[in-house]
Amino acid sequence: MTHSDGSSGIELDGVAAGYAGRTVLHAITARLPRAGVTAIVGPNGSGKSTLLSVVAGVLRADAGSVTLPAGVRPAFVVQRSAVSDSLPITVHETVAMGRWAHRGPWRRLSEEDREIVAEELHRLEITGLSRRRLGSLSGGQRQRALVAQGLAQRSRVLLLDEPTTGLDIPARRTIAAALADAAAAGTAVVHVTHDLAEADRADHCLLLRDGRLLAEGPPTAVLTQDALDTAWGLRRPTATVMNETSGGR
Ligand SMILES: Nc1ncnc2c1ncn2[C@@H]1O[C@H](COP(=O)(O)OP(=O)(O)OP(=O)(O)O)[C@@H](O)[C@H]1O
Numbered sequence: 001m002t003h004s005d006g007s008s009g010i011e012l013d014g015v016a017a018g019y020a021g022r023t024v025l026h027a028i029t030a031r032l033p034r035a036g037v038t039a040i041v042g043p044n045g046s047g048k049s050t051l052l053s054v055v056a057g058v059l060r061a062d063a064g065s066v067t068l069p070a071g072v073r074p075a076f077v078v079q080r081s082a083v084s085d086s087l088p089i090t091v092h093e094t095v096a097m098g099r100w101a102h103r104g105p106w107r108r109l110s111e112e113d114r115e116i117v118a119e120e121l122h123r124l125e126i127t128g129l130s131r132r133r134l135g136s137l138s139g140g141q142r143q144r145a146l147v148a149q150g151l152a153q154r155s156r157v158l159l160l161d162e163p164t165t166g167l168d169i170p171a172r173r174t175i176a177a178a179l180a181d182a183a184a185a186g187t188a189v190v191h192v193t194h195d196l197a198e199a200d201r202a203d204h205c206l207l208l209r210d211g212r213l214l215a216e217g218p219p220t221a222v223l224t225q226d227a228l229d230t231a232w233g234l235r236r237p238t239a240t241v242m243n244e245t246s247g248g249r
Pocket residue numbers: 019024042043044045046047048049050051
Protein backbone atom coordinates (compact mmCIF):
# COMPACT_ATOMS: atom_id res chain seq x y z
CA MET A 1 0.00 0.00 0.00
CA THR A 2 1.22 3.49 -0.83
CA HIS A 3 0.13 7.03 0.08
CA SER A 4 -0.60 9.94 -2.24
CA ASP A 5 -0.06 13.65 -1.59
CA GLY A 6 -3.41 13.83 0.21
CA SER A 7 -5.43 15.65 -2.46
CA SER A 8 -7.03 12.51 -3.93
CA GLY A 9 -9.20 9.78 -2.48
CA ILE A 10 -8.48 6.06 -2.74
CA GLU A 11 -6.88 4.72 -5.91
CA LEU A 12 -6.91 1.06 -6.88
CA ASP A 13 -4.75 0.02 -9.80
CA GLY A 14 -4.98 -3.49 -11.20
CA VAL A 15 -5.62 -5.03 -7.79
CA ALA A 16 -5.68 -8.82 -7.54
CA ALA A 17 -6.17 -10.60 -4.21
CA GLY A 18 -7.38 -13.85 -2.74
CA TYR A 19 -6.91 -16.53 -0.13
CA ALA A 20 -4.45 -19.42 0.05
CA GLY A 21 -3.52 -19.25 -3.58
CA ARG A 22 -7.08 -18.81 -4.86
CA THR A 23 -7.53 -15.49 -6.64
CA VAL A 24 -10.83 -13.84 -5.74
CA LEU A 25 -10.35 -10.30 -7.05
CA HIS A 26 -9.10 -9.70 -10.59
CA ALA A 27 -7.63 -6.48 -12.02
CA ILE A 28 -9.67 -3.98 -10.02
CA THR A 29 -8.95 -0.41 -11.10
CA ALA A 30 -11.07 2.31 -9.49
CA ARG A 31 -10.96 5.82 -8.04
CA LEU A 32 -12.98 6.38 -4.88
CA PRO A 33 -13.71 9.99 -3.98
CA ARG A 34 -12.28 11.85 -1.07
CA ALA A 35 -15.05 13.62 0.88
CA GLY A 36 -17.73 11.27 -0.44
CA VAL A 37 -19.60 8.03 0.21
CA THR A 38 -18.79 5.04 -2.01
CA ALA A 39 -21.09 2.00 -1.99
CA ILE A 40 -19.73 -1.41 -3.02
CA VAL A 41 -22.50 -3.69 -4.30
CA GLY A 42 -22.65 -7.09 -5.95
CA PRO A 43 -23.95 -10.63 -5.45
CA ASN A 44 -22.95 -12.85 -2.53
CA GLY A 45 -19.39 -14.03 -2.99
CA SER A 46 -18.55 -11.40 -5.61
CA GLY A 47 -15.61 -10.13 -3.52
CA LYS A 48 -16.99 -7.04 -1.77
CA SER A 49 -15.60 -7.86 1.70
CA THR A 50 -12.33 -9.00 0.16
CA LEU A 51 -11.98 -5.67 -1.64
CA LEU A 52 -12.68 -3.77 1.58
CA SER A 53 -10.06 -5.87 3.41
CA VAL A 54 -7.47 -5.02 0.77
CA VAL A 55 -8.21 -1.28 1.09
CA ALA A 56 -8.06 -1.65 4.89
CA GLY A 57 -4.65 -3.27 4.57
CA VAL A 58 -5.66 -6.42 6.44
CA LEU A 59 -5.37 -8.50 3.26
CA ARG A 60 -2.41 -7.98 0.98
CA ALA A 61 -2.93 -7.42 -2.72
CA ASP A 62 -1.17 -10.13 -4.75
CA ALA A 63 -0.84 -7.70 -7.66
CA GLY A 64 -1.53 -4.05 -8.34
CA SER A 65 -1.57 -1.22 -5.85
CA VAL A 66 -3.81 0.60 -3.38
CA THR A 67 -3.06 4.28 -2.78
CA LEU A 68 -4.55 6.12 0.17
CA PRO A 69 -4.32 9.81 1.05
CA ALA A 70 -0.96 10.67 2.65
CA GLY A 71 -0.46 9.55 6.23
CA VAL A 72 -3.85 7.90 6.58
CA ARG A 73 -4.45 4.77 8.61
CA PRO A 74 -7.95 3.62 7.62
CA ALA A 75 -10.70 2.98 10.17
CA PHE A 76 -12.26 -0.42 9.45
CA VAL A 77 -15.69 -1.44 10.79
CA VAL A 78 -16.10 -5.19 10.32
CA GLN A 79 -19.40 -7.06 10.06
CA ARG A 80 -20.95 -7.33 13.49
CA SER A 81 -21.08 -11.12 13.17
CA ALA A 82 -17.26 -11.01 13.23
CA VAL A 83 -17.31 -9.65 16.81
CA SER A 84 -17.55 -12.24 19.58
CA ASP A 85 -20.54 -12.15 21.96
CA SER A 86 -18.26 -12.99 24.85
CA LEU A 87 -16.00 -9.92 24.63
CA PRO A 88 -16.21 -8.50 28.17
CA ILE A 89 -16.28 -4.83 27.16
CA THR A 90 -18.86 -2.09 27.51
CA VAL A 91 -20.24 0.10 24.75
CA HIS A 92 -18.22 3.05 26.08
CA GLU A 93 -15.01 0.97 26.05
CA THR A 94 -15.79 -0.24 22.53
CA VAL A 95 -16.05 3.31 21.22
CA ALA A 96 -13.05 4.46 23.29
CA MET A 97 -10.97 1.74 21.60
CA GLY A 98 -11.39 3.82 18.45
CA ARG A 99 -9.03 6.34 20.04
CA TRP A 100 -6.28 3.75 20.49
CA ALA A 101 -5.27 4.37 16.89
CA HIS A 102 -4.00 7.69 18.22
CA ARG A 103 -2.98 6.86 21.81
CA GLY A 104 -1.82 3.25 21.64
CA PRO A 105 -3.68 0.46 23.47
CA TRP A 106 -4.69 0.81 27.14
CA ARG A 107 -3.56 4.45 27.34
CA ARG A 108 -5.59 6.89 29.39
CA LEU A 109 -7.97 8.95 27.29
CA SER A 110 -7.26 12.65 26.95
CA GLU A 111 -9.98 15.24 27.42
CA GLU A 112 -10.25 15.47 23.62
CA ASP A 113 -10.61 11.68 23.37
CA ARG A 114 -13.43 11.76 25.93
CA GLU A 115 -15.22 14.47 24.01
CA ILE A 116 -14.93 12.54 20.75
CA VAL A 117 -16.22 9.34 22.36
CA ALA A 118 -19.19 11.21 23.90
CA GLU A 119 -19.91 12.89 20.57
CA GLU A 120 -19.97 9.60 18.63
CA LEU A 121 -22.11 7.87 21.29
CA HIS A 122 -24.54 10.75 20.96
CA ARG A 123 -24.43 10.77 17.14
CA LEU A 124 -25.30 7.06 17.02
CA GLU A 125 -27.94 7.54 19.75
CA ILE A 126 -26.40 5.02 22.13
CA THR A 127 -25.34 7.27 25.02
CA GLY A 128 -27.91 5.51 27.21
CA LEU A 129 -26.26 2.16 26.49
CA SER A 130 -22.72 3.28 27.43
CA ARG A 131 -22.38 0.97 30.44
CA ARG A 132 -23.96 -2.07 28.82
CA ARG A 133 -21.75 -4.94 27.72
CA LEU A 134 -21.39 -5.17 23.97
CA GLY A 135 -22.38 -8.85 24.01
CA SER A 136 -25.68 -8.07 25.74
CA LEU A 137 -26.89 -5.73 22.99
CA SER A 138 -29.27 -6.39 20.12
CA GLY A 139 -27.72 -6.66 16.67
CA GLY A 140 -28.75 -3.13 15.72
CA GLN A 141 -27.45 -1.62 18.97
CA ARG A 142 -24.15 -3.45 18.58
CA GLN A 143 -23.82 -2.25 15.01
CA ARG A 144 -24.27 1.35 16.14
CA ALA A 145 -21.49 0.87 18.71
CA LEU A 146 -19.14 -0.51 16.04
CA VAL A 147 -19.90 2.38 13.68
CA ALA A 148 -19.31 4.83 16.55
CA GLN A 149 -15.94 3.15 17.17
CA GLY A 150 -15.03 3.61 13.50
CA LEU A 151 -16.08 7.27 13.53
CA ALA A 152 -14.18 7.90 16.78
CA GLN A 153 -10.96 7.09 14.95
CA ARG A 154 -11.48 10.28 12.94
CA SER A 155 -9.62 8.76 10.03
CA ARG A 156 -9.92 10.33 6.60
CA VAL A 157 -10.70 6.84 5.27
CA LEU A 158 -13.63 5.01 6.89
CA LEU A 159 -14.41 1.48 5.65
CA LEU A 160 -17.54 -0.38 6.75
CA ASP A 161 -18.65 -3.91 5.89
CA GLU A 162 -22.47 -4.07 5.71
CA PRO A 163 -23.05 -1.51 8.48
CA THR A 164 -26.83 -1.46 8.05
CA THR A 165 -27.65 -5.07 7.18
CA GLY A 166 -30.54 -6.34 9.29
CA LEU A 167 -31.25 -2.98 10.91
CA ASP A 168 -34.62 -1.24 11.20
CA ILE A 169 -35.38 1.98 9.32
CA PRO A 170 -34.50 4.44 12.14
CA ALA A 171 -31.16 2.68 12.74
CA ARG A 172 -30.39 2.74 9.01
CA ARG A 173 -31.18 6.43 8.86
CA THR A 174 -29.02 7.19 11.87
CA ILE A 175 -26.05 5.36 10.37
CA ALA A 176 -26.59 6.82 6.88
CA ALA A 177 -26.69 10.35 8.36
CA ALA A 178 -23.51 9.71 10.36
CA LEU A 179 -21.70 8.49 7.24
CA ALA A 180 -22.94 11.45 5.17
CA ASP A 181 -21.71 13.82 7.92
CA ALA A 182 -18.29 12.16 7.90
CA ALA A 183 -18.09 12.46 4.10
CA ALA A 184 -19.13 16.13 4.22
CA ALA A 185 -16.32 16.69 6.73
CA GLY A 186 -13.77 15.35 4.22
CA THR A 187 -13.71 11.59 4.85
CA ALA A 188 -13.61 8.97 2.09
CA VAL A 189 -16.38 6.67 3.36
CA VAL A 190 -16.60 3.24 1.70
CA HIS A 191 -19.29 0.74 2.65
CA VAL A 192 -20.46 -2.62 1.42
CA THR A 193 -24.22 -2.91 1.11
CA HIS A 194 -26.94 -5.19 -0.23
CA ASP A 195 -29.45 -2.34 -0.07
CA LEU A 196 -29.66 -0.85 -3.56
CA ALA A 197 -31.73 2.12 -2.37
CA GLU A 198 -28.93 2.94 0.03
CA ALA A 199 -26.34 2.52 -2.74
CA ASP A 200 -28.43 4.89 -4.86
CA ARG A 201 -27.91 7.61 -2.26
CA ALA A 202 -24.10 7.23 -2.33
CA ASP A 203 -21.87 9.63 -4.26
CA HIS A 204 -20.05 6.82 -6.03
CA CYS A 205 -20.70 3.15 -6.63
CA LEU A 206 -18.69 0.03 -7.49
CA LEU A 207 -20.54 -3.00 -8.87
CA LEU A 208 -18.71 -6.31 -8.58
CA ARG A 209 -19.39 -9.69 -10.10
CA ASP A 210 -17.19 -12.75 -9.79
CA GLY A 211 -14.36 -10.64 -8.39
CA ARG A 212 -14.35 -8.26 -11.33
CA LEU A 213 -15.47 -4.66 -11.53
CA LEU A 214 -18.55 -4.60 -13.72
CA ALA A 215 -19.13 -0.84 -13.43
CA GLU A 216 -17.96 2.20 -11.50
CA GLY A 217 -19.34 5.73 -11.28
CA PRO A 218 -22.34 7.70 -10.05
CA PRO A 219 -25.06 5.33 -8.76
CA THR A 220 -27.53 6.38 -11.47
CA ALA A 221 -25.01 5.36 -14.13
CA VAL A 222 -23.95 2.13 -12.40
CA LEU A 223 -27.20 0.74 -11.01
CA THR A 224 -29.05 0.46 -14.30
CA GLN A 225 -31.50 -2.35 -14.84
CA ASP A 226 -29.15 -3.88 -17.40
CA ALA A 227 -26.17 -3.81 -15.05
CA LEU A 228 -28.18 -5.33 -12.22
CA ASP A 229 -29.53 -8.07 -14.45
CA THR A 230 -25.99 -8.78 -15.55
CA ALA A 231 -24.53 -8.74 -12.04
CA TRP A 232 -27.13 -11.03 -10.52
CA GLY A 233 -27.09 -13.34 -13.52
CA LEU A 234 -30.72 -12.87 -14.42
CA ARG A 235 -29.86 -12.78 -18.08
CA ARG A 236 -26.84 -13.16 -20.28
CA PRO A 237 -24.46 -10.19 -20.45
CA THR A 238 -24.59 -8.35 -23.76
CA ALA A 239 -21.54 -8.54 -25.98
CA THR A 240 -20.70 -4.90 -25.17
CA VAL A 241 -20.69 -5.46 -21.42
CA MET A 242 -18.61 -8.61 -21.79
CA ASN A 243 -16.00 -6.85 -23.87
CA GLU A 244 -15.78 -3.74 -21.74
CA THR A 245 -15.58 -5.35 -18.34
CA SER A 246 -14.33 -8.88 -18.41
CA GLY A 247 -11.77 -8.89 -21.16
CA GLY A 248 -13.81 -11.38 -23.15
CA ARG A 249 -13.76 -14.17 -20.59
N1 LIG B 1 -11.13 -15.99 4.79
C1 LIG B 1 -11.39 -16.56 3.61
N2 LIG B 1 -10.70 -17.67 3.22
C2 LIG B 1 -10.92 -18.25 2.02
N3 LIG B 1 -11.83 -17.81 1.12
C3 LIG B 1 -12.54 -16.73 1.44
C4 LIG B 1 -12.36 -16.04 2.70
N4 LIG B 1 -13.22 -14.98 2.73
C5 LIG B 1 -13.89 -15.01 1.57
N5 LIG B 1 -13.50 -16.05 0.81
C6 LIG B 1 -13.99 -16.38 -0.55
O1 LIG B 1 -13.79 -15.25 -1.39
C7 LIG B 1 -14.90 -15.06 -2.26
C8 LIG B 1 -15.42 -13.65 -2.08
O2 LIG B 1 -15.90 -13.52 -0.75
P1 LIG B 1 -16.33 -12.13 -0.13
O3 LIG B 1 -16.68 -12.36 1.31
O4 LIG B 1 -15.30 -11.12 -0.45
O5 LIG B 1 -17.64 -11.81 -0.97
P2 LIG B 1 -18.83 -10.79 -0.68
O6 LIG B 1 -19.16 -10.18 -1.99
O7 LIG B 1 -18.46 -9.88 0.43
O8 LIG B 1 -19.98 -11.77 -0.24
P3 LIG B 1 -21.29 -11.59 0.71
O9 LIG B 1 -22.24 -10.70 -0.05
O10 LIG B 1 -21.82 -12.99 0.79
O11 LIG B 1 -20.85 -11.03 2.02
C9 LIG B 1 -15.91 -16.14 -1.92
O12 LIG B 1 -15.75 -17.18 -2.87
C10 LIG B 1 -15.49 -16.62 -0.54
O13 LIG B 1 -15.79 -17.98 -0.38
